Amino acid sequence: xxxxxARQIADWLYRKEIKSIDEMTNLSKKMRELLSEYxxxxxxxPLQTSVSSDGTRKYLYRVLNGKFIExxxxxxxxxxxxxxxxxxxxxxxxxFCMTGRQGFQGNLSSNEILNQFRSLPEYRQITNMVYMGMGxxxxxxxxxxxxxxxLTADWGYGWSPSRITVSTVGILDRLxxxxxxxxxxxxxxxxSPFDEERRKLMPIQKTNTLEEVISIIRKFDFNKQRRIxxxxxxxxxxxxxxxxxxxxxxxLNGIRCxxxxxxxxxxxxxxxxxPGEKDTVAFRDALTSKGIITTIRASRGIDINAACGLxxxxxxxxx
Ligand code: SF4
Numbered sequence: 001x002x003x004x005x006a007r008q009i010a011d012w013l014y015r016k017e018i019k020s021i022d023e024m025t026n027l028s029k030k031m032r033e034l035l036s037e038y039x040x041x042x043x044x045x046p047l048q049t050s051v052s053s054d055g056t057r058k059y060l061y062r063v064l065n066g067k068f069i070e071x072x073x074x075x076x077x078x079x080x081x082x083x084x085x086x087x088x089x090x091x092x093x094x095x096f097c098m099t100g101r102q103g104f105q106g107n108l109s110s111n112e113i114l115n116q117f118r119s120l121p122e123y124r125q126i127t128n129m130v131y132m133g134m135g136x137x138x139x140x141x142x143x144x145x146x147x148x149x150x151l152t153a154d155w156g157y158g159w160s161p162s163r164i165t166v167s168t169v170g171i172l173d174r175l176x177x178x179x180x181x182x183x184x185x186x187x188x189x190x191x192s193p194f195d196e197e198r199r200k201l202m203p204i205q206k207t208n209t210l211e212e213v214i215s216i217i218r219k220f221d222f223n224k225q226r227r228i229x230x231x232x233x234x235x236x237x238x239x240x241x242x243x244x245x246x247x248x249x250x251x252l253n254g255i256r257c258x259x260x261x262x263x264x265x266x267x268x269x270x271x272x273x274x275p276g277e278k279d280t281v282a283f284r285d286a287l288t289s290k291g292i293i294t295t296i297r298a299s300r301g302i303d304i305n306a307a308c309g310l311x312x313x314x315x316x317x318x319x
Contacts, residue, residue: 001031009035010155019043042111043119046071050311056301060311061116064088064106068312069134071116073126074300081128083308084116086144087135092169094189094202096233098267098309099134102316108135110146117151129159132167132187133308138174148182161185162225169204170213179220186222187260188213190230192239193247201239214251222256229258236275240283249290258293265299267310 005027012024021036046059047068057073067088074081089105090097116133117126129151131137137144144166150156151164161183168175169189179186190210192198199205222228230252234240248259261284264274275283280296287294304311 001034005031007155013041014150014156014158042115044115045119048311048315050301050304052301052304054300054302056304057122058301058304058311059116059120060315061112063108063112067105068315069108069112069116070308070311071120071133072301072308073120073122075122075125076298079127080122080125081130082117082120082126083130083133084113085133085135085308086113086131086137086140088312090135091139092136092202092204094169094204096191096201096235096264096267096270096272098313100309102309102313107140107143110143110150113143113147114150128163128165130165130167130187132165134312136169136171137166138168138171138178141174141177145178145181148184152183165227165229167231169202170208170210171204172208172212172216175213175216179216183226185227185229186217187229187231188217190232190248190259193244193251197239210251214255217255227258228255229260231260231262233262233264234275234280234283235264236273236279238272240275240279242286245283245286245290248287249292252292258295259287261294261296263297263299265302 008026009024012018018024020041021032021039024032044061046061048060050058055075059071059073061069061071063069069085069088071085072083074083085108087104087107089102090099091104092100094100117123117129131144148164151159152161162185165185165187166178166182167187167189189202191201193210195205195209198210217228261280263280264272266273284294284296
């Protein structure tokens with residue numbers, strides 16, 4: 001096919017709302033037949049939708065020949081954020097996470113990542129995307145980078161990278177590659193500033209320590225265009241003391257960042273619990289008084305199994 005056909009095809013795929021190759025009417029019939037011989041559109045509708053009383057929607061998709069993943073659509077005033085999965089299951093084994101309990105089932109292709117965005121009925125309303133669903137994005141780095149390229153390229157969806165955040169536990173060599181090759185925002189799962197304690201929560205700490213992650217982060221420039229945030233799930237009596245505040249302030253000193261406090265969504269059989277509202281606010285204020293911008297993320301979709309991995313685990317158990 002001639003080179004110019006690539007731009008025409010990209011235009012149909014990413015700018016126009018067609019459902020079949022046959023609708024690419026500025027390509028000759030022969031070219032469309034040739035394309036159909038080797039490719040398909042790859043648009044797959046979600047299997048199931050749960051709608052929360054707060055407007056959050058959770059979608060369940062079937063991927064990788066029979067595995068399940070989840071996508072959340074979170075409207076909030078003039079913003080609508082979509083939270084996408086990058087893997088089915090996850091290898092990282094964080095002890096507070098339902099997806100971690102599923103174990104690893106496979107990497108999603110860039111098509112399966114982007115399908116979670118493009119196939120949604122609310123596709124046109126989406127203003128922001130976070131890679132914070134099932135899986136560790138940097139453990140599937142090539143497909144994640146490819147999906148980011150399609151989202152941000154002028155021949156693709158043409159999004160600004162500042163509308164996208166990729167969240168990671170911090171895999172050292174890949175973090176470097178990601179920060180060099182992408183301008184998207186970064187979110188790092190922190191959860192404790194202490195080595196021993198973080199290791200108990202997140203096994204990745206054994207081989208990729210927070211200290212090493214932070215020393216990579218210090219090599220890059222974070223500003224309004226590319227922001228860094230640290231995710232901190234607050235567990236009652238575990239990581240919510242003044243000692244934690246002091247150490248967080250020490251290790252993050254000099255980094256232009258934000259800490260997002262996340263309330264823990266209880267999991268079946270979990271030993272963890274979330275501190276009450278008063279203690280959560282006190283923890284936020286203590287961090288703020290140390291000069292760290294700190295916010296408490298609003299819990300959304302509580303009535304529809306907000307914890308990521310619950311819905312797909314339930315579906316898996318049926319099969
Ligand atoms: S929290 Fe993220 S990285 Fe950890 S097990 Fe769950 S999905 Fe994987």
